[in-house]
Amino acid sequence: MIWLDVNITLPDNTTINCGEIVTREPDKKGIIPGAFQYTREYLEHPKAFPLDPVTLPLRQEEFTVQRPEGIHAVFEDALPDNWGRKILIQKAGLPRSEQRPPNLLGVLGANGLGALSFAPKGQITHINQPADIVSLPDLLEAALRYDAGLPVNEKQLKLLFVHGSSPGGARPKTLVQREPGYLCLAKFPKHDDSFCVERIEAGCLEMARLSGLDVPDFEIREVGGRNILLIKRFDISEHGGRYHMISMQTLLQAEGYYQLGYKDLFEILRKYSFQPSVDIPMLFRQMTFNAAIGNTDDHLKNFCILHKEPGFCLSPAYDVLPDLYERREHVLSFPMGSGQLPPNRLTLQQIGKKLKIPRTEGIIDDVLSAVSKWKEIFQQYRVPEFDIQRLEWGIQRRLSALEKPADIPEK
Numbered sequence: 001m002i003w004l005d006v007n008i009t010l011p012d013n014t015t016i017n018c019g020e021i022v023t024r025e026p027d028k029k030g031i032i033p034g035a036f037q038y039t040r041e042y043l044e045h046p047k048a049f050p051l052d053p054v055t056l057p058l059r060q061e062e063f064t065v066q067r068p069e070g071i072h073a074v075f076e077d078a079l080p081d082n083w084g085r086k087i088l089i090q091k092a093g094l095p096r097s098e099q100r101p102p103n104l105l106g107v108l109g110a111n112g113l114g115a116l117s118f119a120p121k122g123q124i125t126h127i128n129q130p131a132d133i134v135s136l137p138d139l140l141e142a143a144l145r146y147d148a149g150l151p152v153n154e155k156q157l158k159l160l161f162v163h164g165s166s167p168g169g170a171r172p173k174t175l176v177q178r179e180p181g182y183l184c185l186a187k188f189p190k191h192d193d194s195f196c197v198e199r200i201e202a203g204c205l206e207m208a209r210l211s212g213l214d215v216p217d218f219e220i221r222e223v224g225g226r227n228i229l230l231i232k233r234f235d236i237s238e239h240g241g242r243y244h245m246i247s248m249q250t251l252l253q254a255e256g257y258y259q260l261g262y263k264d265l266f267e268i269l270r271k272y273s274f275q276p277s278v279d280i281p282m283l284f285r286q287m288t289f290n291a292a293i294g295n296t297d298d299h300l301k302n303f304c305i306l307h308k309e310p311g312f313c314l315s316p317a318y319d320v321l322p323d324l325y326e327r328r329e330h331v332l333s334f335p336m337g338s339g340q341l342p343p344n345r346l347t348l349q350q351i352g353k354k355l356k357i358p359r360t361e362g363i364i365d366d367v368l369s370a371v372s373k374w375k376e377i378f379q380q381y382r383v384p385e386f387d388i389q390r391l392e393w394g395i396q397r398r399l400s401a402l403e404k405p406a407d408i409p410e411k
Contacts, residue, residue: 001025001103003121006036006075010047010115011309013241018042018051022116023070023102037062041396049243049307051116052271054251062392069101073250076101077304078112086330091161110177113167114235115242115307127252130177131186132164132242137223140188143172144226148191171197174228183236189230191370195387198229203374203381204293204320205231210370210377211289212363214282214316220381235306244307245315249300258300261333262287265303266355274311284357286317288364290330291342292371292402294323294394299331308359323394344401368402371395 002052004021019042022035042048043060050058052074055065079085081102089099092107104351109125110117119125131139142156143164147350163174172188202220209215217232235243242304251268254260266280273279283303290298293395302319305312329340335351343351345364352360378388 002070002106003120004102004105005119005123007110007117007119007125008042008051008115008244009117009242011237011239011241013237013239015117016042018164020121021071021075021105022103026070026100028067030068031066032068032102034065034067034070034072034102035062036065036075049311051243052179052246053312054253057309064232067255069380071101071105073253074246075105075116077116077245077247077250078116078118078245079104080112080167081301082168083172084164087160087164090157091318113233114245116244128162128175130175131159132182133176133178133221135159135163136176136186136221136228139174139176139186140226140228140340143174143188143364144191147172147188161224175233180231181240183233184230185233187231189226195390196227196384197321197324198227199381199383200317200320200324200378200387200391202229203378203383204295204322205317206377206381207293207370207374208286208289208317208320210373212285212370213289216316216318231318237295245304246307247314248303248305249303251305254300259333260300261335263333264303264337265300266335268305269314272305272312273314275313279314280290280355281357281363282314282357284352284355284360285363285367287334288348288367288402289317289371290320291334291348292367292395292398293320293374294342294398295320296323296327296330297321317372322391324391326394328394332366342398342401345404364402372399 002023005017006019006021007015008018009015018038019036019038021036023032024307026032043296048058050056055072056063088107094103094243105118106120110127115256117125139159142152146150146160167173167185171190174186176184176186179185202218205215205218216234219230221228221230235245248265252260265283269279269283270276304315306315333340334343340349342349348364375388
């Protein structure tokens with residue numbers, strides 16, 4: 001049996017013990033019985049809010065769960081994906097039988113993204129200090145070697161254990177501090193990349209900003225002929241506290257291979273956002289942008305809501321890339337029966353009308369105007385010409401679908 005204390009750091013940088021997780025051993029089918037219960041201290045706190053408004057309402061009761069993971073999905077949101085989990089497992093020396101989310105949360109402790117931290121019952125977790133910018137060359141070298149399966153020395157392994165085991169996603173990344181109080185996610189190249197992914201993502205973030213989307217500050221750093229993308233963390237408040245994060249996958253209770261789409265995301269925002277009149281049009285703008293650049297990897301983990309002082313709201317856009325490997329179909333389906341293939345301008349107009357989006361035409365034009373400059377922006381961010389040539393057909397095809405139809409001359 002595993003007992004974990006769950007703490008939450010609020011935006012004002014105060015930390016409260018908000019609950020307790022208990023999990024048993026998995027059954028013969030691999031299902032782990034688990035439960036979560038809020039503490040009385042948290043329930044009585046004036047700033048308390050539900051950690052998951054769908055499955056964990058703010059009530060004094062035991063919330064049970066029967067999943068292979070053994071924990072409610074909102075706690076799994078705190079864990080990294082493949083890259084970070086692999087490092088967590090090696091850091092703790094976990095055998096295969098113990099490489100389960102409850103054990104990983106105990107190893108993660110207070111070093112994950114978002115506002116939650118975890119500790120084995122009665123223990124205090126240690127918070128790792130973020131790496132300094134001067135450590136980037138060493139971190140990059142360690143990450144590249146580790147990703148390629150090459151030997152890493154003790155110093156490199158320690159760097160990864162301390163700074164590389166908490167960020168989410170499948171690609172190599174670490175947490176760094178650009179300057180005091182300015183915390184970033186550093187995204188590294190993979191050893192076998194066939195595209196200059198970091199510069200392409202920087203260009204896409206710039207296009208997203210020009211399209212009117214809320215995006216975090218970012219910059220490219222070149223280290224030893226390699227590129228690192230630094231993105232300012234949006235889960236950190238101005239007081240050094242944290243904003244609680246919940247993925248759309250958690251809110252929609254989606255497991256494994258799912259058949260969900262943007263329509264489901266709009267419904268979540270309509271139900272839980274404190275500012276739906278802002279967030280729903282912003283999500284429509286992001287959906288349009290994803291259609292325009294070909295961000296087909298638009299899965300539910302790439303959208304989340306944050307809890308700020310007034311309530312839940314849509315997070316800034318993140319993980320935006322064109323269709324590098326010609327998936328062509330989007331993970332999320334588009335509303336009104338348009339499926340996984342990108343909608344054209346008419347379909348987007350119809351979607352906007354049904355959702356009662358103000359300035360639907362203006363939003364489409366904003367995105368079209370920004371993404372039409374994609375070559376110029378990619379060149380500004382020094383994306384290799386060969387990468388630009390490979391992406392041209394896909395992006396231009398999508399832009400053509402968003403253009404206004406030519407006026408029909410009168411007879």
